Amino acid sequence: GQNIDQPTEMTATEGAIVQINCTYQTSGFNGLFWYQQHAGEAPTFLSYNVLDGLEEKGRFSSFLSRSKGYSYLLLKELQMKDSASYLCAVMDSNYQLIWGAGTKLIIKP
Amino acid sequence: DTEVTQTPKHLVMGMTNKKSLKCEQHMGHRAMYWYKQKAKKPPELMFVYSYEKLSINESVPSRFSPECPNSSLLNLHLHALQPEDSALYLCASSQDLGTGGSPLHFGNGTRLTVT
Numbered sequence: 740g741q742n743i744d745q746p747t748e749m750t751a752t753e754g755a756i757v758q759i760n761c762t763y764q765t766s767g768f769n770g771l772f773w774y775q776q777h778a779g780e781a782p783t784f785l786s787y788n789v790l791d792g793l794e795e796k797g798r799f800s801s802f803l804s805r806s807k808g809y810s811y812l813l814l815k816e817l818q819m820k821d822s823a824s825y826l827c828a829v830m831d832s833n834y835q836l837i838w839g840a841g842t843k844l845i846i847k848p
Numbered sequence: 849d850t851e852v853t854q855t856p857k858h859l860v861m862g863m864t865n866k867k868s869l870k871c872e873q874h875m876g877h878r879a880m881y882w883y884k885q886k887a888k889k890p891p892e893l894m895f896v897y898s899y900e901k902l903s904i905n906e907s908v909p910s911r912f913s914p915e916c917p918n919s920s921l922l923n924l925h926l927h928a929l930q931p932e933d934s935a936l937y938l939c940a941s942s943q944d945l946g947t948g949g950s951p952l953h954f955g956n957g958t959r960l961t962v963t
Contacts, residue, residue, distance in 0.1 A: 781955060
């Protein structure tokens with residue numbers, strides 16, 4: 740079966756750095772996406788990785804290791820507005836998105 | 849601001865009502881999606897249209913009926929829903945279907961409550 744695992748909830752301090760991990764087992768691989776979703780709102784696209792390595796975009800970076808079936812999202816200089824759920828999604832061999840359950844990130848002052 | 853627009857934002861309907869959710873995008877995307885999302889769960893795919901043709905139907909009950917009038921519009925017709933159908937209904941679009949790296953752009957959703 741297809742499976743994506745990410746922690747249910749994480750807590751971090753404003754101004755700090757946090758890493759949200761995602762491991763996956765899917766039928767094929769055509770890329771991995773990270774989305775941010777604030778409560779009651781739509782998911783917004785953060786990053787896409789299809790090759791191994793680190794993609795940096797401002798305060799957010801995403802890393803992929805295809806051989807390990809592993810990705811992480813790194814958030815630097817945390818702000819209160821970063822409190823949200825972060826969803827990992829993998830595009831399988833049929834170009835279908837398989838979603839993780841999401842990680843709720845709580846930022847404390 | 850979202851480039852995918854959904855109406856209405858909120859909808860309360862009885863189990864015997866007929867209503868429609870509407871979605872519009874003007875990004876020239878050729879793939880459009882309907883997702884259902886329950887609280888604290890990831891989005892659950894319902895339907896996918898590619899070039900205005902229904903490409904994927906994830907075994908959705910017939911009380912949900914999608915329609916794609918043109919490349920910019922996507923509707924979801926609702927009839928005889930059940931209380932357990934209450935959820936956030938998300939529309940999304942992407943440049944194409946079957947292309948890696950084409951992220952989904954979501955609308956703000958319709959919060960549906962079935963009484």
